[in-house]
Amino acid sequence: MLKLILKEEDPTEGEVFVNGYELSKMSRKEIPLLRRSLGVVFQDFRLLPNKTVYENVEFAMQITEALPKEIRRQVPMALALVGLSKKAKAYPNQLSGGEQQRVALARALVNNPALLIADEPTGNLDPETSWEIMKLLAEVNYRGTTVIVATHEKSIVDAMKKRVIAIDRGVIVRDQEKGQYEDEVKNHQIHY
Amino acid sequence: MKLRTTKYIIKEGFVNTYRNVLMSLASMGVVSASLIILGFFLVVTTNIEHNTRFLKEQPEMQVFCNPNMDEHQVGMLQWTISRDDRIESFEMVDKAAAFEKAKEMLGEDKEILEGLDESIMPVSFIIKLKNSRDYEEVVEKFKEYPGVDSVQYSQKAIDFVNKILRILQIGSSALIIILSAIAVFIISNTIKLTVFARRREINIMKYIGATDWFIRWPFIVEGIIIGLVGAFVSFAIIYIVYSVGGSGIKDGMAMLELVNMGDMSFQLISTFCMLGAFVGALGSVISIQKYLRV
Structure with missing residues (x-):
């Protein structure tokens, strides 16, 4: 489903609306605009290995042709938010998994998206760092960004006490405020 | 595109060229090898053109009078020749001079x-024309002039030289196309290797929302850098070889007049740079295309 939101794949039927874009009517040229309006965090971080932490976050702003002044203001702010100001000059392979995911989060947030999508953000992390990431996501949510997390980690879902949408083979089977993890098969999980 | 983006793209292009220094050197080698072959042809063509230029510029013919013509008749002919405005200049060879020459x-x-x-x-006139176009007309005119035995001219030699020149020109044009195609193919393959190594990176960039051109441009800059360096290297090699080898050839053949390298430099370097940059950029665009479809 996250692939549909990013227009990596097209739906076999029906329509997808994201941030006011109607995806089925979108041309290839407009896809970058859609993706810029979203912040995305992936399970495997997807940082650019040849760039430092700072440059990775900066890159998300460079592609939008933001003003250098704006970049110099926003990037340190985003890094401070995830608590990585001190590691700005490090390269991704010098960081732990949790730190890398925080860089990815900073990159996703630097353009102030209205919607933040996290695809198994804790999938590659140990429970403690997972929890740190989730706290950050909660913080982001608190500041007014919609956050969608796809996960099948029971402990996280239970601890967050947020709205839970359970999907089984492409069908929404449950939509519940302050939900818990239940066994009718996990959260967003369709494309396997 | 905004200035700061341009700056970013150029910087990124240079950084990438440097980062993949071995690949870049390999591509530069391919470009300069192709350009050297091409440059060799261009230099040879230019020299042949230069050495046969006089045939075009100063078409010559010789009009032979009947030995029995008297001085008055010869004077009439001379007057006719001098009045013809298609004729640049003429020279009279009198009987004494012709006799000496025959001896x-x-x-x-x-x-x-x-x-x-x-x-x-016989008395004869060596005539130089202003323009080789008028050749046949003038020849016909004097052939029919009373008292003229024959008109000798070098039309065949001129045709022959022109034919060779045309073949060389077609040959070098074909060569340009073939060599460019080969260079594009090899460069796109070389860059494909670096692109392949960086496909994940390209993928990530696309996911964050970079446009195709934002990703493509640094690769194009990289291709252009490779092309230009290749162009300068091949120019330097041709320059040195021509300067050293040219004088050797010149000593061997006294008649040959070599074109000064300085006169060809501009033509060569500009051709090389344009071709090199074009080939490099095209190679980049081709090789990256596949990975942009995300």
């Missing part, structure tokens, strides 16, 4: 001419 040409066999005097020799 000279016969060399040791000059006793054949013994007992004869210069009166058997």
